[in-house]
Amino acid sequence: MDATTHVQTIAPEWITSFVDQGLYLRGWSVRTCRTYRQGLATIATTPLTKAGFAAWVRTMRERGLTPGGINMYARSVNSFLTWAHEEGLLSERLRIRLLPDPPKPLTAISDAEIRRIVLFHPRGRFQVRTWTLILLLLDTGLRIDEALGLVRGGVDLHNCVIRVRGKGNRERLVPMSLECRKRLYLLLKGTTADPVFVTSSGPIPHRAQRLATLIGGSDGVAGRVVFDRTGLDGRFEFTLRFAAPTSTGAVPDDIPNLFSALQDQLGLRLEPHARRWIRS
Numbered sequence: 001m002d003a004t005t006h007v008q009t010i011a012p013e014w015i016t017s018f019v020d021q022g023l024y025l026r027g028w029s030v031r032t033c034r035t036y037r038q039g040l041a042t043i044a045t046t047p048l049t050k051a052g053f054a055a056w057v058r059t060m061r062e063r064g065l066t067p068g069g070i071n072m073y074a075r076s077v078n079s080f081l082t083w084a085h086e087e088g089l090l091s092e093r094l095r096i097r098l099l100p101d102p103p104k105p106l107t108a109i110s111d112a113e114i115r116r117i118v119l120f121h122p123r124g125r126f127q128v129r130t131w132t133l134i135l136l137l138l139d140t141g142l143r144i145d146e147a148l149g150l151v152r153g154g155v156d157l158h159n160c161v162i163r164v165r166g167k168g169n170r171e172r173l174v175p176m177s178l179e180c181r182k183r184l185y186l187l188l189k190g191t192t193a194d195p196v197f198v199t200s201s202g203p204i205p206h207r208a209q210r211l212a213t214l215i216g217g218s219d220g221v222a223g224r225v226v227f228d229r230t231g232l233d234g235r236f237e238f239t240l241r242f243a244a245p246t247s248t249g250a251v252p253d254d255i256p257n258l259f260s261a262l263q264d265q266l267g268l269r270l271e272p273h274a275r276r277w278i279r280s
Contacts, residue, residue, distance in 0.1 A: 008048045010080075014089060015040050018080050027170070039076030048081075053096045067099040074098055114138065125190070132187045133197055139180040150196040152188060157181055 019036055022028040028036075042060070046052045060070045074096040085093040117138070122131040136147055146164040154163040160181050162174045176184070188196065262268040 008090075009046065010040065010044050010048070010084075011089075012044070014084060015044070015080070017087075018083055021083075029165075036076050036080070039073040040080055042073055043077050048090070048094055053094075057096070057099070067101040071098045071101055128190075129187065129197060132183045135180060135183050136176070139177050140174045142174060148197055151194050152196060153194070155184055155188065155196065157185055 015037065018040075019028075019033045022036065023030075023033050043056055046056045057070060057074075060073065065073075075098075078095050081090065081094045081096075084090045117131075117134060120131060122128045133147060136142065136150075137144065140147075140162065142150075142162075142164060143166060146166050150162065150164060156163070160176050160178065162176055163171060164174060165171050184196070191198070256264060
């Protein structure tokens with residue numbers, strides 16, 4: 001007698017529930033949620049079996065991914081599989097074995113190169129901003145996204161500390177040197193904008209970027225979490241020009257704000273969405 005074996009795959013509603021719990025219960029950032037969605041999208045139709053996982057790894061290798069890139073996706077999938085087992089969606093705890101990926105030695109800049117950077121004399125607003133950003137990275141060890149997302153209220157010049165929001169949407173305090181404080185003070189003195197590293201007109205150039213990258217990076221300027229509901233995939237070349245609001249919320253009259261720029265320049269619209277919270 002023939003028997004049909006049911007092969008289980010990941011249901012789309014599982015992914016939605018997994019990401020929603022991470023966002024609202026575990027404090028994930030929008031970027032973290034996007035990373036999980038991208039990783040789970042690569043395995044959405046793969047049978048949840050050892051053979052299916054092996055075929056998935058082969059497919060990733062054929063697409064040209066490195067062992068490190070495959071492991072990045074695998075970690076996202078493994079987190080989801082653990083959650084699905086704990087939620088009772090999977091009868092057994094499945095896991096993708098990570099590929100061997102020995103760490104490669106980092107090539108650090110030399111003391112002479114650091115000295116050249118520190119002793120550099122910038123000319124003009126743009127050079128001063130870029131030079132200050134590099135000094136901040138060297139002095140504090142911040143991630144580039146943490147530094148670019150730094151706001152005026154997060155810089156405590158009196159106590160020489162910086163408040164940043166990093167991976168996992170976690171906030172932390174980072175000390176800085178007196179010399180770094182001096183450079184940040186001079187940079188902030190020349191602008192009233194809330195973001196520390198911003199041009200006078202707030203342009204954000206995007207070259208061959210995904211719209212999700214722009215939308216995910218708009219949270220700080222919009223003052224709320226922004227979700228991508230465009231359904232547009234692929235990469236696009238565009239330049240978005242808008243005025244970054246100051247600490248008082250004011251923007252120049254001759255430069256559009258973020259909401260107007262998205263609609264007039266890209267044809268996108270930000271719509272407010274009220275979410276009802278249920279307290280136990």
